[in-house]
Amino acid sequence: MRIFRDLIATAAVVVLFVALLEVGMRLAGVRYEYSFYESDPVIYTTYRPNAEGWEVKEGENRVRINSLGMRDRERSVTPGSGTTRIALLGDSLVAATQVPIEKTMAQVLERTLNRTLGQSGQSFEVLNFAQGGSTLAQQYLMLRNRVWDFQPQIVMVFVSPISVPTCS
Numbered sequence: 001m002r003i004f005r006d007l008i009a010t011a012a013v014v015v016l017f018v019a020l021l022e023v024g025m026r027l028a029g030v031r032y033e034y035s036f037y038e039s040d041p042v043i044y045t046t047y048r049p050n051a052e053g054w055e056v057k058e059g060e061n062r063v064r065i066n067s068l069g070m071r072d073r074e075r076s077v078t079p080g081s082g083t084t085r086i087a088l089l090g091d092s093l094v095a096a097t098q099v100p101i102e103k104t105m106a107q108v109l110e111r112t113l114n115r116t117l118g119q120s121g122q123s124f125e126v127l128n129f130a131q132g133g134s135t136l137a138q139q140y141l142m143l144r145n146r147v148w149d150f151q152p153q154i155v156m157v158f159v160s161p162i163s164v165p166t167c168s
Helices: 002-028 105-116 136-145
Strands: 035-039 046-049 052-055 061-064 081-087 123-128 155-156
Touching: 035 061, 081 105, 081 136, 136 155
Parallel strands: 081 123, 081 155
Antiparallel strands: 035 046, 052 061
């Protein structure tokens, strides 16, 4: 019977230690990098729908992945009437997890297009399918397997000079 009492006491000490560690880290403002990715049988990795956490590699920013697995505001798969859709594909420069979502290229472009070209009954949606670390091959697979479902009229592919192989 003593062994059970010792096990319960040990478990209580471990739980108390972990709780105190968590409270201490929160009070100290410690942030840790959150994984926004999940495995995908075709694309290799994709953003996990509804993932939310801190980006801490290049500054601090709270990031949320929408329910469709995009670094974007919530969207519907079917476009509204009179909506011109533009799909963006690219790597971390376009996904822009380092900045608030309203400062991403996709959101700035969407606001600019709607402000300057939008008319009554006509609007623009710029969908951000970019994700950090994606290669051109993965972007093609994303286009083929996901982007076309959203019926974009324009697709823009951004290739980072960092990810382009060079010959020396």
